[in-house]
Amino acid sequence: MGRVVEQSRKLQKRAEQMIPGGVNSPVRAFRAVGGDPPFIVRGQGSHIWDADGNDYVDYIGSWGPMILGHAAPTVVEAVISAARNGTSFGASTPAEADLAEIVISAFPQMQKIRFVSSGTEATMSAIRLARAYTKRKYIVKFEGCYHGHADALLVKAGSGVATLGIPGSAGVPEEFTQFTLALPFNDTDALEKAFKKFRHQIACVIVEPVVGNMGCVPPARGYLEALRAITEHDKALLIFDEVMTGFRLAFGGAQELYAIRPDLTTLGKIIGGGLPVGAYGGPNEIMDLVAPLGPMYQAGTLSGNPLAMAAGHATLRYLKEHKDIYNKLDKIAAEVVSGVAAVAKEAGVTLCCNRVGSMFTWFFTPGPVTGWDSASKSDTEAFGRFFRVMLDNGIYLPPSQYEAAFLGATHTEQDVQQTIAAAKQAFALAPV
Ligand code: HOZ
Numbered sequence: 001m002g003r004v005v006e007q008s009r010k011l012q013k014r015a016e017q018m019i020p021g022g023v024n025s026p027v028r029a030f031r032a033v034g035g036d037p038p039f040i041v042r043g044q045g046s047h048i049w050d051a052d053g054n055d056y057v058d059y060i061g062s063w064g065p066m067i068l069g070h071a072a073p074t075v076v077e078a079v080i081s082a083a084r085n086g087t088s089f090g091a092s093t094p095a096e097a098d099l100a101e102i103v104i105s106a107f108p109q110m111q112k113i114r115f116v117s118s119g120t121e122a123t124m125s126a127i128r129l130a131r132a133y134t135k136r137k138y139i140v141k142f143e144g145c146y147h148g149h150a151d152a153l154l155v156k157a158g159s160g161v162a163t164l165g166i167p168g169s170a171g172v173p174e175e176f177t178q179f180t181l182a183l184p185f186n187d188t189d190a191l192e193k194a195f196k197k198f199r200h201q202i203a204c205v206i207v208e209p210v211v212g213n214m215g216c217v218p219p220a221r222g223y224l225e226a227l228r229a230i231t232e233h234d235k236a237l238l239i240f241d242e243v244m245t246g247f248r249l250a251f252g253g254a255q256e257l258y259a260i261r262p263d264l265t266t267l268g269k270i271i272g273g274g275l276p277v278g279a280y281g282g283p284n285e286i287m288d289l290v291a292p293l294g295p296m297y298q299a300g301t302l303s304g305n306p307l308a309m310a311a312g313h314a315t316l317r318y319l320k321e322h323k324d325i326y327n328k329l330d331k332i333a334a335e336v337v338s339g340v341a342a343v344a345k346e347a348g349v350t351l352c353c354n355r356v357g358s359m360f361t362w363f364f365t366p367g368p369v370t371g372w373d374s375a376s377k378s379d380t381e382a383f384g385r386f387f388r389v390m391l392d393n394g395i396y397l398p399p400s401q402y403e404a405a406f407l408g409a410t411h412t413e414q415d416v417q418q419t420i421a422a423a424k425q426a427f428a429l430a431p432v
Contacts, residue, residue: 003038003392005143007051011039025062027158033384033399035391043070045410048396054057056396057415059405063165064212064244064269067325067358068315069410075273078314082306090301095309102316103271103279106252109261113281114290115304117241119268120148122278123206125298126264127152130204130237132296133286138198140236142185144214144402147206147241149265156182156372158213158263163400185211186219188226188298194235204237204264205230210255212244212404214375215361218355224260231263237286243268243278244404249357250326251319270319273311276302325409329358332411337362339420346425349382359404362386375402386426393422 009312015022022077023029024080038050040405046056046069061067069074076392082095104110116122127139127150141147146159154161154169155177161169181198183190185207195202211217211222220376233239240262246253247270257264265287268278281287289296302308337355340362352367354360363369364379364386383401390397395418397405 003054004052005036005038008039009036012037013181026164027398027403030399032042032163032380032401033387034236034389036389037399038396044046045069045071046412047358047361054394055125055410056394057390057418058396059407059419060396061406061408062102062274063403064248064271064406065274066406067248067329067408068273068318069408072273072315072318072410073422074318075311075314077361079275080274082310085306087307088302088305093304093306093309094214096203096304096308099271099309099313099316102313102320104281105320106250107255107265107281108318109283110265110281111284112290113279114287114298116274116278116280116300116306117300117302117308119241119266120150120278121298121300122243122266122268122280123147123153123239123241123273124150126239126266126280126398127204127206128298129280129286129289129296130239130264131351132289132294134203134235134237136201136203136236137179139179140181140191140194142211142351142371143182143183143205144375145208145211145241147208149375151176152180153206155180158211158372158402162172162214162372162376175362184373185217186223186347187371188223188230188369190380191227191230193235195230200234202234202236203238206239206241208244209258209260210240210245210249210356210359212359215363215369215378215401216356216359216370216404217352217369217371217375218356219258220370224258228260228262237263238268238382239264241266246270247316247319248359248406251271251323252382270306270315271312272329273313273315275305275308275311277308278304322409326357328409329407330356330418332362332413333358333407336360336407336411336416336419337414340423343420343424344427347424349427350404358407360405361401364401385429386423389426389429390419390422393418393425395419395422
């Protein structure tokens, strides 16, 4: 089919003159897949439109937040009405407690929450808090998991770091990561060994309970239980990074789905309804160490911003009142994932399809994909070819093999059929 890309190309050239790579976050660049990134001018429901008028079924959803679809009326109204009263005060507003209350209602272990403006701030602060609480230095993270771009966490990270093949970021002195232990995901033995070697020295284990940042990788049966038991035994904290999974896999996130209670939870994306919000929360005993109550300092001019609080609250209130959405998301995601898998099989293309609820990835490898070692065996060239044909046929997927796709409550049967038809075309063109 082919797309007209003239306007997007012009906009990209203009942006490149002023913004590194023309993007304000590297995952938006098309370096790993090639082709012209569309410049988006409008979104409605499950669709977005670019500057050339091309219409796409959107499976990025702003990398997770848009569970209610683009320009959801309830969210738009809430933001407009908040904006009429002023956009920022640097002083407390009632909207902060409104959002706090509904978030806390979703997580049984959470008694207090602190809002920040991004997932990076949330995880960075939660780790500082875990160190303050345990008075220990080491942290454990997992290969292929991504917890934002704080120095100590850019070790064997997923997301853009994995996509661009940057093993550890330039500008991070070795000393800043000397207390970060990066272990393979879904490997209980490796964790046990680390806890044996660093007994009573590990402040916390931080994990994406369902990984989205090396593509979608679910936890093996019993793995999250093992994380809980090992951390509890050593009196280290368990942090669930639910920036992606919170309010997506269930209203109470992955911890509700898998029935595990971490000590701290980090959130972002959906809790801001498409505006910049992050958060970390947990029991009073830990959260009361946060300034001004305690000695762990963390701050932010735009934290708890009234527009962001209003968008988040409108989104969560809608989800709370329509919990059947999760069944609908599961059903439609299952249809699209298995539909594409079926046309791949017909065409003789080998895929490993990973999905939990409305997060999924078509890995171009026989799999199984259970961690970074197996994810990184994917044929990224084949993914790139698939991605470009999908885009030309109006399907907007994450431009990387190592990012989960998301769908929202506004995706339709027609979107699914269009996606499967596009995949059929992509596989027909694929060299076998
Ligand atoms: N966690 C998001 C995608 N893996 C980050 C989005 C971004 O870096 O812009």
